[in-house]
Amino acid sequence: MTxxxxxxxxxxxxxxxxxxxxxxxxxRTTTRAVVSEAGLPLGAFHYCFRSKEELLHSVIExxxxxxxxxxxxxxxxxxxLSTREIIFGTLHAYWDQVRERPAEHMVTYELTQYAxxxxxxxxxxxxxxxxxxxxxxxxxxxxxxxxxFGWTVPLPALARYGLSVMDGLTLNWLIDRDDVQARxxxxxxxxxxxxxxxxxxxxxxDGDARDRxxxxx
Amino acid sequence: MTxxxxxxxxxxxxxxxxxxxxxxxxxRTTTRAVVSEAGLPLGAFHYCFRSKEELLHSVIExxxxxxxxxxxxxxxxxxxLSTREIIFGTLHAYWDQVRERPAEHMVTYELTQYAxxxxxxxxxxxxxxxxxxxxxxxxxxxxxxxxxFGWTVPLPALARYGLSVMDGLTLNWLIDRDDVQARxxxxxxxxxxxxxxxxxxxxxxDGDARDRxxxxx
DNA sequence: GTCTATACTGTGATAGAC
DNA sequence: GTCTATCACAGTATAGAC
Numbered sequence: 300m301t302x303x304x305x306x307x308x309x310x311x312x313x314x315x316x317x318x319x320x321x322x323x324x325x326x327r328t329t330t331r332a333v334v335s336e337a338g339l340p341l342g343a344f345h346y347c348f349r350s351k352e353e354l355l356h357s358v359i360e361x362x363x364x365x366x367x368x369x370x371x372x373x374x375x376x377x378x379x380l381s382t383r384e385i386i387f388g389t390l391h392a393y394w395d396q397v398r399e400r401p402a403e404h405m406v407t408y409e410l411t412q413y414a415x416x417x418x419x420x421x422x423x424x425x426x427x428x429x430x431x432x433x434x435x436x437x438x439x440x441x442x443x444x445x446x447x448f449g450w451t452v453p454l455p456a457l458a459r460y461g462l463s464v465m466d467g468l469t470l471n472w473l474i475d476r477d478d479v480q481a482r483x484x485x486x487x488x489x490x491x492x493x494x495x496x497x498x499x500x501x502x503x504x505d506g507d508a509r510d511r512x513x514x515x516x
Numbered sequence: 517m518t519x520x521x522x523x524x525x526x527x528x529x530x531x532x533x534x535x536x537x538x539x540x541x542x543x544r545t546t547t548r549a550v551v552s553e554a555g556l557p558l559g560a561f562h563y564c565f566r567s568k569e570e571l572l573h574s575v576i577e578x579x580x581x582x583x584x585x586x587x588x589x590x591x592x593x594x595x596x597l598s599t600r601e602i603i604f605g606t607l608h609a610y611w612d613q614v615r616e617r618p619a620e621h622m623v624t625y626e627l628t629q630y631a632x633x634x635x636x637x638x639x640x641x642x643x644x645x646x647x648x649x650x651x652x653x654x655x656x657x658x659x660x661x662x663x664x665f666g667w668t669v670p671l672p673a674l675a676r677y678g679l680s681v682m683d684g685l686t687l688n689w690l691i692d693r694d695d696v697q698a699r700x701x702x703x704x705x706x707x708x709x710x711x712x713x714x715x716x717x718x719x720x721x722d723g724d725a726r727d728r729x730x731x732x733x
Numbered sequence: 734g735t736c737t738a739t740a741c742t743g744t745g746a747t748a749g750a751c
Numbered sequence: 752g753t754c755t756a757t758c759a760c761a762g763t764a765t766a767g768a769c
Contacts, residue, residue, distance in 0.1 A: 329760080341738085346737090405629070405632070409629055413543070453700070459701045464677075465684070468677075470684070471683065483676070488677065491708045548745080559755085562747065567747085739764105741762105744759105746760105748757080749754105749755090751755090
């Protein structure tokens with residue numbers, strides 16, 4: 300084994316842990332399974348982490364960032380599409396990402412529940428979810444800005460509602476893998492979103508007034 | 517120890533298992549914890565169940581019925597309320613039930629994930645969710661019948677969407693326990709439901725004009 | 734400082750002796 | 752029906768090799 304810094308080793312173990320979780324589930328992710336996956340001896344584990352809990356902490360932070368990254372990427376390249384098209388496009392982009400990596404999303408939920416039961420990790424779970432909420436809220440804001448309209452419902456409530464919807468849809472699809480019904484339900488949500496989207500400035504001079512953030516009441 | 521039939525013993529163990537799960541979580545529900553909770557010797561376990569998996573199977577079926585029971589009870593006593601009142605009333609009734617027994621609902625999600633990872637139990641999880649879906653669909657149907665209106669959206673999609681919403685809202689509340697935001701999001705869903713509820717022809721005694729989509733206002 | 738071998742202690746499920 | 756043995760495996764600790 301080549302000599303590596305403790306930081307690199309930690310990184311290596313976190314990645315290995317994620318692979319094991321995705322393959323076998325959080326419950327079966329033991330310290331031994333992790334070091335074995337990383338090709339390291341058992342002793343390496345407690346050289347890098349004080350405890351398993353500390354590893355889990357790192358894993359949660361890592362997977363949180365990873366799930367958020369692809370979502371933020373969808374902001375680009377929206378030309379002058381209709382409100383409806385932007386909403387549907389954004390939601391479908393997220394959904395494709397769920398369908399492509401189901402196991403990864405499953406791990407997310409498993410981790411959250413694991414953390415909620417672990418006194419030292421409960422707060423991490425809350426922060427994780429809080430982070431998702433902020434990202435989703437920003438996302439809703441961005442959509443509205445892009446398409447030049449406003450939401451007729453307070454943003455915090457709309458964000459929480461939307462996040463819950465996506466969580467629920469994901470969870471349920473992970474159980475029955477019914478693509479048709481899932482898609483129908485997703486579109487039902489998209490439809491709802493268009494319902495609470497109201498054109499902001501009726502007097503838009505057809506130019507690109509995109510970056511104009513409409514003043515909220 | 518009084519002599520009891522194997523069926524009674526099984527019942528006793530299932531109930532004990534549920535108590536342990538609610539108190540300590542599914543992951544910590546070991547065979548030893550269960551028999552100890554039931555006040556039985558460890559050996560009693562494998563006299564009643566072939567394996568832990570078989571116990572879990574019974575537990576899942578038990579908790580599924582239990583969660584559904586209170587929901588179906590709310591059908592009674594609705595007089596001549598408005599569509600809006602019935603929808604909000606029904607949703608709030610469910611929500612009160614979540615807030616009253618959070619741990620129980622948490623166990624539901626934990627069990628589902630546990631089952632999905634266990635080859636012999638994955639199907640049980642699917643059937644469990646399928647059952648919830650049917651109950652929710654019946655519920656939506658009953659609401660519409662009571663208030664004398666129809667849904668402008670195909671019932672299967674609406675049911676799946678609604679179930680996902682409730683799942684998501686519950687899950688998220690279990691994490692952050694934010695009553696205010698949860699309530700706002702719930703009302704957002706209720707609002708959406710009223711949006712897709714359209715008055716049926718008042719004279720119809722019990723016409724099957726369900727999939728008729730009346731023009732929205 | 735970076736790593737590894739090995740031992741310790743508790744707990745899991747299960748089975749066989751009583 | 753009950754109790755105890757078993758055996759695997761969990762997380763952790765430590766002594767010491769590079």
